[in-house]
Amino acid sequence: MLALGWLVLFLPLLACLVIAGVTLKHEKISSWLACGALALSFLFSVILFIGLAAQGFPTLQSAVTVLPLEHLRLEFGVLLDRLSLIMLLVVTGIGSGIFFYSTAYMKNDKGYSRYFASLSLFAFSMLGIVVSTNFFQTFIFWELVGVSSYLLIGHWYQKDEAADAGKKAFITTRVGDVGFLIGILLLSSLAAALGKQTLDFQALSELLGHGAGHESMLTAICLLVFCGVLGKSAQFPLHVWLPDAMEGPTPVSALIHAATMVAAGVYLLARTYFLFVLSPSALSIIAGIGGFTALIAATMALVQPDIKKILAYSTLSQLGYMVMAAGLGSSSAAMYHLVTHAFFKALLFLGAGSVIHALHTQSIWEMGGLFRKMPVTAWTFLAGFLALAGVYPLSGFFSKDEILTLAFTVNRPLFWIGAGTAFLTAFYMGRLFFTVFLSEPKWEKEPHESPRVMTVPLVLLAFFASIGGFLGLGTFLHSHYDLPIAWNFSVVVGSLALSLTAILLSYLIYALDIPLLKPFEKLFSPASGLLLKKYYMDDLYDALVKHVQQNFAGLCDLFERVVVVKGMVNGTAGLTGWAGDRLRRLQTGKVQFYAFAFSAGVTLITLFWIVLR
Amino acid sequence: MITLNHYLILSGCLFAVGMYGIMTRRNALLILLSVELLLNAANLSFVAYARYRGDLTGQVFVFFTMVVAACEVAIGLAVAILLFRTRETLNTDEINTLKW
Amino acid sequence: MNEVIFFYSFAGLTLLAALYVVLTKNPTYAVLSLVAAMFSLAILFVLLHAYFIAVVHVLVYAGAILVLFLFVVMLLGVGKEETPGKSQRLYRIFGGLVVTGFLLEIGIIIKAVSSSAQSPAALSGTIEEVGKLLFTEYFLPFEITSVLLLVGIIGAVVLSKKEEPGRSKQMQAEGQPRSGQAEDL
Numbered sequence: 001m002l003a004l005g006w007l008v009l010f011l012p013l014l015a016c017l018v019i020a021g022v023t024l025k026h027e028k029i030s031s032w033l034a035c036g037a038l039a040l041s042f043l044f045s046v047i048l049f050i051g052l053a054a055q056g057f058p059t060l061q062s063a064v065t066v067l068p069l070e071h072l073r074l075e076f077g078v079l080l081d082r083l084s085l086i087m088l089l090v091v092t093g094i095g096s097g098i099f100f101y102s103t104a105y106m107k108n109d110k111g112y113s114r115y116f117a118s119l120s121l122f123a124f125s126m127l128g129i130v131v132s133t134n135f136f137q138t139f140i141f142w143e144l145v146g147v148s149s150y151l152l153i154g155h156w157y158q159k160d161e162a163a164d165a166g167k168k169a170f171i172t173t174r175v176g177d178v179g180f181l182i183g184i185l186l187l188s189s190l191a192a193a194l195g196k197q198t199l200d201f202q203a204l205s206e207l208l209g210h211g212a213g214h215e216s217m218l219t220a221i222c223l224l225v226f227c228g229v230l231g232k233s234a235q236f237p238l239h240v241w242l243p244d245a246m247e248g249p250t251p252v253s254a255l256i257h258a259a260t261m262v263a264a265g266v267y268l269l270a271r272t273y274f275l276f277v278l279s280p281s282a283l284s285i286i287a288g289i290g291g292f293t294a295l296i297a298a299t300m301a302l303v304q305p306d307i308k309k310i311l312a313y314s315t316l317s318q319l320g321y322m323v324m325a326a327g328l329g330s331s332s333a334a335m336y337h338l339v340t341h342a343f344f345k346a347l348l349f350l351g352a353g354s355v356i357h358a359l360h361t362q363s364i365w366e367m368g369g370l371f372r373k374m375p376v377t378a379w380t381f382l383a384g385f386l387a388l389a390g391v392y393p394l395s396g397f398f399s400k401d402e403i404l405t406l407a408f409t410v411n412r413p414l415f416w417i418g419a420g421t422a423f424l425t426a427f428y429m430g431r432l433f434f435t436v437f438l439s440e441p442k443w444e445k446e447p448h449e450s451p452r453v454m455t456v457p458l459v460l461l462a463f464f465a466s467i468g469g470f471l472g473l474g475t476f477l478h479s480h481y482d483l484p485i486a487w488n489f490s491v492v493v494g495s496l497a498l499s500l501t502a503i504l505l506s507y508l509i510y511a512l513d514i515p516l517l518k519p520f521e522k523l524f525s526p527a528s529g530l531l532l533k534k535y536y537m538d539d540l541y542d543a544l545v546k547h548v549q550q551n552f553a554g555l556c557d558l559f560e561r562v563v564v565v566k567g568m569v570n571g572t573a574g575l576t577g578w579a580g581d582r583l584r585r586l587q588t589g590k591v592q593f594y595a596f597a598f599s600a601g602v603t604l605i606t607l608f609w610i611v612l613r
Numbered sequence: 614m615i616t617l618n619h620y621l622i623l624s625g626c627l628f629a630v631g632m633y634g635i636m637t638r639r640n641a642l643l644i645l646l647s648v649e650l651l652l653n654a655a656n657l658s659f660v661a662y663a664r665y666r667g668d669l670t671g672q673v674f675v676f677f678t679m680v681v682a683a684c685e686v687a688i689g690l691a692v693a694i695l696l697f698r699t700r701e702t703l704n705t706d707e708i709n710t711l712k713w
Numbered sequence: 714m715n716e717v718i719f720f721y722s723f724a725g726l727t728l729l730a731a732l733y734v735v736l737t738k739n740p741t742y743a744v745l746s747l748v749a750a751m752f753s754l755a756i757l758f759v760l761l762h763a764y765f766i767a768v769v770h771v772l773v774y775a776g777a778i779l780v781l782f783l784f785v786v787m788l789l790g791v792g793k794e795e796t797p798g799k800s801q802r803l804y805r806i807f808g809g810l811v812v813t814g815f816l817l818e819i820g821i822i823i824k825a826v827s828s829s830a831q832s833p834a835a836l837s838g839t840i841e842e843v844g845k846l847l848f849t850e851y852f853l854p855f856e857i858t859s860v861l862l863l864v865g866i867i868g869a870v871v872l873s874k875k876e877e878p879g880r881s882k883q884m885q886a887e888g889q890p891r892s893g894q895a896e897d898l
Contacts, residue, residue: 589709591644592804595635596811603815610821615720618823620761623724625819627731629812634735636808639801642786643743649778650731650747653754656770664761667834669846672766676847679773680858684865686778690785691872697789706800 001051002062005078008044008088009127011037016120019113030113034120035099041127042092049085057082061202063133071197072188077133079201082476083335087130087267090339094259094346095123097457101350102251104453105357115155115249122148126260129267135184135199138268142180142228145261146173152256153248165244172241176231183224187275190217205274215279222275222282225268233265233319236293240537242316246308250353253308258315258345263338266322270331270479277481284411287327291407291417294320296535298424302431303528306362307352310432314388315345317421324418325403328410329483336474337399343468344387344396347461351381354454355436358447364432369441373448376455378437380462385433387465389426389499395468397496402474404495405488419498426499430506438511620661627654641696641703645689652682719760726753740791744782751775763838 015037019030052058063077099119106115125148128141147170154166184199191197193214194207229235234242245257256262269276269286276283297316304310318341325334354377355370356362371378387396400422407415449455474485533539586597627650634647656675663671697703730750734743751774758767847855 587712589712591641591705591708592636592639595644596804596808599632599636599815600807600811603811603818606818606822607814610818610825613825615716618827619720619724620757621823622820623727625816625823626728629816629819630728630731630735632815633808633812636811637735637801637805640740640791642782642789642791643740646734646743646747646782649774650734650750653751653774657754657757660758660761660763660766663763663838664836665833667836669836669838669842672763672838672843673846673851675763675766676769676843677851677854677858679769680862683773683778684861686781687865687869688872690781691869694785694789694873703789703791 001048002060002078002080004044004048005060005062005080005131008041008048008092009078009124009131011041011044012120012123012127016117016124019117019120024113024117027112030116031099031103034116035096035103037120038092038099038123039096041123042089042096045085045088045092048080049089052080052085057085059202061133063200071192072199074136075134075200076137078131079133080131083267083270083479084130086335086339086473086477088127090342091123091126091130091260094342094461095126095255097460098251098255098346098350101254101353101454101457102249104451105251105353106249109249111155115152118148118151118155119252119255122152122256122261126264129264132271133200133202135187135201135272138271139177139181139184142177142232142264145232145264146170146177149173149245149256149261152252153245155248155252159247161244162247165241165247169241169245172238173231176227176229176238179224179227179230183221183227186217186224187221190214190221201271201274208274208278218275219279219282222279223285225272225275226282226286229265229268229323230289231265232268233262233323234293234316235265235289235320235323236296237537239293239297239316240534240541243309243312243534246306246312250308250349250356253312254346254349254353257312258349259342262315262319263322263342266319266326266334266338269323269326270335270477273326273331273479273481276326283327283329285327287324287411287414290320290323290325290327291414291421292320293317294324294421295417295424298421298428300531300534301428302424303531305365307355307364307367307432307436308349308362310364310428311345311348311352314348314425314429315341317425318345318388321400321403321418321421324414325406328403328406328414330402330406330485331479332474332477332482333399333402333406333485335477337403339473340387340395340399340465340468343461344384344394344465347380347384347458347465348388350454350458350461351377351384354450354458355447357450357454359443359445361443364435366442367436368439368443369437370447371437373446374450376449376458380455380458381433381437383462383465385429387468389429389503390422390495391499391503392496393469394466395464398469398474401492401495402485405491406483406485408488408491409485410483419495422495423498423502426502427506430503431510434507434511617661617665621658624654624658624661627651627657639705641693641705641708642690644705645686645693648689649682649686652678716760720757723753723756723760726750727757740786741783744779744786747782748775748779751779761838762833762836765838765840765843 012034015033019033023029023033052060059079059081061077061079063075065073065075067074099116102115102119106112109115122145125141125144129138129145132138132141150166150170153169154163156162157166187204188197188199191199191204191207196203196207198204198207230238242257242262246253248256276286294317297313297320301310301313301317304313318337322334322337322341325331325337354374355367358370358374359367361367383394387394390397390400404415404418404422407418530536588594631647631650631654634650635644638644638647656678659671659675659678661671663669663675693703696708700708702708727750730746730753733746734750737743737746751770755767755771755775758764758770
């Protein structure tokens, strides 16, 4: 069983290496290799799931020691339990769909093989995080995922914006990773203090389960580890890279920046929840950040003209929901939303890709009336839209309502934020859908429906987005650290009402073009300016880098040039030269002088000797 | 009563005089002469110890010292003569080609 | 009582002669006063019951070494030393300081390591006794010194040879250095 786990992990890596080394020139073979490897991984994941289901989902773990240090063993391993199995299915399943989709989307692209090599590398890295058994492995693969993301965002590197976006993504997540690393180091020393120095998840959960004390240290560790989540899952204030990451190809956005990589942060939270439950203060901070991110991201989505950017902000917002759920006390609610979100967000992105592929534009104001021309895309997009808006009976409804109910009972202010965000979500998605599919057409060239290899994944994803709520994932993922969530009728009905109202409003404004917004326009324009500028966060960071970092770097450079090089290095050399020049005058060549020095030396030494006695 | 210390102090004084001579003299030959003084000071202390400890080893050592001194003088004078031949002077102030 | 008188007088004589060696301007006088010093040292040796050593001392030092010195001094025609210049003053002053310091140190050390052997022990420094030691316990050094002497002889001869091609054989026969003549080497 575990051997299958290792295979699932390493097959994509194999594909990547073969493509990068051997088949770069043969496009068809490269794509087949990549798709085949991941599909095989998916197959194995399914087999694993069924096989372990029969045994009642025991926890299986096997690890290989990579670096045996004196007090700490650094390992790579495979951990198979309910959480990782579900995630495996999601990653390999949705991943395979997207890989196949890409074969058509990326046709005629110059970097076709390179694209598939990077995608396979990403798959390997993500799977490494999923099956990871310890913090060390997670961190290594965390970084690898960052690298793959950089490669994929900057796939069209000849375009300046794409290259810059790749750098921005990598650097921003790196900032979070510093905190993550410090947190890991602190955790390891805490574990040593508690008895056993280890980074293994199972061992740590046992160690910390016996009531650990060290409240402040634990809170610090939790917050530091959460820094990694801040970066990777794009929470405030490290959310700035995700919208820019839309420079990458759309399938990449679907896979990485919707379904999997950004979800890695939430997965980490769920995986290490045993640590976070020990610090209620950290959890409330986490919940607050999650809620805040959800709200501001939704506001920024309201004004975007680019279809992919709208979806990117929507992803930010939904990630905020997931983080909020974990902060409020239920990792299973967060993971539930993660799974459903993976389905419908990937669906929405692929659908957007289909539209972009047909019309060769990304602005929603240049689209319109696509419902008749691209029916499959339209219907599947509708399914995704309703799921995201949280409309019964689609999956999003169930997962979002769990979170809202949890907030209602635990933290009332966050509930209102969540509810408000839900309203905005439904509204901007309606804006998107009605403008693109149901408004007056604004294109010139006739669009066609996309090829089968692109529409089949759409249909499959739409299916899961629709019935996902009835799979019982919530209870499946429940862990004993989670707060139980009981259905609250008023919350459910209320949220449904909110969503439907928002959809109706957006229908009126964008599909039927009723000028409901006209009296508000004067009020809105300064606000929309603020929103379009992303609350000036990018400008803030830019100023920070330009003024703070550059000056500091200049200072360091100055220090290095003057003190280190001129002072110490040149100074030492100069001193030696000067000393040598002075000392050579001792060689007078006169015997008398030497005799004198001799005698004086003897006398002095004897003097020292006398004094010391 | 003449004790060992008397002889030792005398030996020390002779040694000091010899040192002064080495430092002060400019003629190569006279420097060698002062070195002889040093050697003799040492000899004196050896003999004194031999007497006051009842051990003849001191005297044997003096014997050897004298042999060495003889050889050293022979060769030293040969060098001095060579020096005079090449430089026409024995003034150590002027023999300073090892100067920096 | 006698011992005391003898010691102090000849010790004083030695010191005076030594000082004269170091301070006089005339090299010939310096050598001669060193001879005097050697003699009084020999008497001190006799006081210390080192009869053999005293005799050998006179023979070797006064009779051979210092005579050799005298030869060389006269051969090279070394004249009186010039009046000391400024740098010489410095040497004299600092040399004096160093020497005084040294003397003081010697005094301190001697006082510190005063051993119990302050009264003379029975000793017979005759040639027979010394010879016995020399040929039994210290036989190896004895033989080695003879080798040393050989080296000395060869060294002296080789060093004082003149380096002129064609004349080397002639030199070996003469065995005497031709000094006083400048050689362009």
